[in-house]
Amino acid sequence: MSITSVPPRTSVPALGVSIRGVARSFTAADGSIRRVLRDIDLEIGAGEIVALIGPSGCGKSTLLRQVSGLDRPSIGTIAIDDTRVTGVDLRCAVAFQEPRLLPWRSIERNVALGLPPGTDRAAGAARVGELLELVGLSGSRSLRPRQVSGGMAQRASLARALSRGPGVLVLDEPFGALDALTRLRMQDLLLDVHAAEPATILLVTHDVDEALYLADRVVLLGQDPDGPDGSSILRILPVPGVRPRARGDATLAQLRGELLEGLGVDSRHQTAAPHRTSKATATSTARDSR
Amino acid sequence: MTVTSRPRGSEAGSLETGRLGASPGGPPSRRPAVRSRRLPVAKRPRADSNRSGHGDASTPPRRGRFLVGLFLPLVLLATWQLIAVSGLVPAYRLPTPASVWLAGLDLAGDGVLAGHIAISTQRVLIGFAVGSLFGLVVGAIVGLSRWASAFAGPTVGAFRAVPSLAWVPLLILYLGINEDSKVLLIAIGAFFPVYTTVAGALRHVDGHLVELGRAYGLSRTNLLLQVQLPAVLPTVVSGLRLALAQAWLFLVAAELIFSSMGLGFLLSDSQNNGRIDRLFLVIILLAVFGKVTDALIGVLEKYLLKRWS
Ligand SMILES: Nc1ncnc2c1ncn2[C@@H]1O[C@H](COP(=O)(O)OP(=O)(O)OP(=O)(O)O)[C@@H](O)[C@H]1O
Ligand SMILES: [Mg+2]
Numbered sequence A: 001m002s003i004t005s006v007p008p009r010t011s012v013p014a015l016g017v018s019i020r021g022v023a024r025s026f027t028a029a030d031g032s033i034r035r036v037l038r039d040i041d042l043e044i045g046a047g048e049i050v051a052l053i054g055p056s057g058c059g060k061s062t063l064l065r066q067v068s069g070l071d072r073p074s075i076g077t078i079a080i081d082d083t084r085v086t087g088v089d090l091r092c093a094v095a096f097q098e099p100r101l102l103p104w105r106s107i108e109r110n111v112a113l114g115l116p117p118g119t120d121r122a123a124g125a126a127r128v129g130e131l132l133e134l135v136g137l138s139g140s141r142s143l144r145p146r147q148v149s150g151g152m153a154q155r156a157s158l159a160r161a162l163s164r165g166p167g168v169l170v171l172d173e174p175f176g177a178l179d180a181l182t183r184l185r186m187q188d189l190l191l192d193v194h195a196a197e198p199a200t201i202l203l204v205t206h207d208v209d210e211a212l213y214l215a216d217r218v219v220l221l222g223q224d225p226d227g228p229d230g231s232s233i234l235r236i237l238p239v240p241g242v243r244p245r246a247r248g249d250a251t252l253a254q255l256r257g258e259l260l261e262g263l264g265v266d267s268r269h270q271t272a273a274p275h276r277t278s279k280a281t282a283t284s285t286a287r288d289s290r
Numbered sequence B: 001m002t003v004t005s006r007p008r009g010s011e012a013g014s015l016e017t018g019r020l021g022a023s024p025g026g027p028p029s030r031r032p033a034v035r036s037r038r039l040p041v042a043k044r045p046r047a048d049s050n051r052s053g054h055g056d057a058s059t060p061p062r063r064g065r066f067l068v069g070l071f072l073p074l075v076l077l078a079t080w081q082l083i084a085v086s087g088l089v090p091a092y093r094l095p096t097p098a099s100v101w102l103a104g105l106d107l108a109g110d111g112v113l114a115g116h117i118a119i120s121t122q123r124v125l126i127g128f129a130v131g132s133l134f135g136l137v138v139g140a141i142v143g144l145s146r147w148a149s150a151f152a153g154p155t156v157g158a159f160r161a162v163p164s165l166a167w168v169p170l171l172i173l174y175l176g177i178n179e180d181s182k183v184l185l186i187a188i189g190a191f192f193p194v195y196t197t198v199a200g201a202l203r204h205v206d207g208h209l210v211e212l213g214r215a216y217g218l219s220r221t222n223l224l225l226q227v228q229l230p231a232v233l234p235t236v237v238s239g240l241r242l243a244l245a246q247a248w249l250f251l252v253a254a255e256l257i258f259s260s261m262g263l264g265f266l267l268s269d270s271q272n273n274g275r276i277d278r279l280f281l282v283i284i285l286l287a288v289f290g291k292v293t294d295a296l297i298g299v300l301e302k303y304l305l306k307r308w309s
Helices: A058-065 A107-112 A121-134 A150-163 A180-196 A208-214 A251-260 A276-287 B001-020 B062-086 B097-109 B112-143 B146-161 B164-175 B178-205 B207-215 B220-257 B265-273 B277-309
Strands: A017-027 A033-044 A048-055 A077-080 A092-095 A167-172 A200-204 A219-225 A230-237
Touching: A017 A058, A033 A058, A048 A058, A048 A208, A058 A077, A058 A167, A058 A200, A092 A150, A107 A121, A107 A150, A121 A150, A150 A180, A180 A208, A208 A251, A219 A251, A230 A251, B062 B097, B062 B146, B097 B112, B097 B277, B112 B146, B112 B178, B112 B220, B112 B265, B112 B277, B146 B178, B164 B178, B164 B220, B178 B220, B207 B220, B220 B265, B220 B277, B265 B277
Parallel strands: A033 A230, A048 A200, A048 A219, A092 A167, A167 A200
Antiparallel strands: A017 A033, A017 A077, A219 A230
């Protein structure tokens, strides 16, 4: 899918993110402490796209919450553009794992919630309109969230995050509820938006091929079998080649294998041939463990 | 002499309704179920999308429903008439519908009835407005702030536990037998249902949505106006509905105990004069007015539910 125009952005340029020595523990009801994340170090350059991948429950969403300032690390610091994140950080825009649309607002008004504060009325309406067009929801703009499908709600949530025109875009499984075709479209849409108005993108996905198609680097998060409790970065894999990459590029086959292995997918389940089957396997395996 | 015995009867009634409005379990129904974070988004239930649909085969169409609702009153009226004319019950215990109607015409003739109705309606409306406004404000503060909840929650709860009619002697002592004391009693009655529902509902607004608001930088005020209040609006309206019922209840109590005008006074006056036809008249009027004002809020509730969810 090619798009003719990306709506003009109104705010900040892409900003680098540095995650230094971050750990996060939760105290359970019985008083015991459970460490979810430990020793996370990651420098993300301005405008870079980083995909976060890892088994369900390993702390991906938790890490995103640290970056957007919705939650604070137990140890370590997060900085955006060298300024420490201390609370909800408005240089970030978040698309949550659930769509989280306000049920009493139309889709259009939900997307408008993302506009940077103080946006001119007409300019805001225009930008919302264009974003709705981009995510294929212009026909549903006046519907309420309960009247749209899960995938449509998720696209609205993505449009809401994009409407902010953020320096850092934090996306938690943004395409999780989409069918294969819409998912591919939305991936291209995200890349188009990124090319037109670069933002640093940190996204979580369970789809290895999606990570390899979109990201500059893929970060594998998980519990080190020999290490102490808590997920850490098991591997960082730079993805070669410039975007847009050919889907199922042969040179990526080895990376795909490595990632699937890192996710604990048995090599018998991997097929050497085209990405379609292996993608289905990877996706369903990662989801089955939920 | 009977004046003292009658309020006791209505007090029992008030206790019952008071509990209803003040059910300790917090808001009815709106509380979001504990969310499973693991569920794939696509499985989100969309069940209630056609709850309001008209196509449901088991519900009669609107007009039909109105007529069906009219059926039982007509049957009651007919039964009443039959029993009254059969002589099974003496006339001083059960008037005929016609005599009640005539009593109504008689009272309406010189504008007396209109005066009673007007003053009662005025008391209910003012007391309801004052009480629910305070209920809204206090409920919002206690519902939004953990500190306020810890600080004031138990105290307000203790006041709620006082059967509201227990305030009557004190009100009369402090304010005297006048409009203020009556309106205040009604306001007390209306306060608690609104307070309870608002505080409970605000406490249980979907945490995901509140977090969304925070993530997009809404200020506290905007969070309240754009997320929390809209989320609790339907619950608030049902709280208002309960409060209105309470207001009518306390109106009659106040007027029975200390009043020289109004429908409640007409009740006690008719009892003292043995005017059973007027007693029936007032009860029917109370039913009609209570139902009409309730229906008005019901319309508002329906509209909001349709718009809001
Ligand atoms: N507020 C919290 N209190 C206690 N435990 C929490 C909290 N938030 C997350 N956790 C725990 O942290 C772990 C990681 O959760 P997280 O949502 O980050 O997983 P995830 O990697 O995003 O999983 P998924 O792929 O299924 O979305 C889970 O075991 C969860 O129980
Ligand atoms: Mg998650």
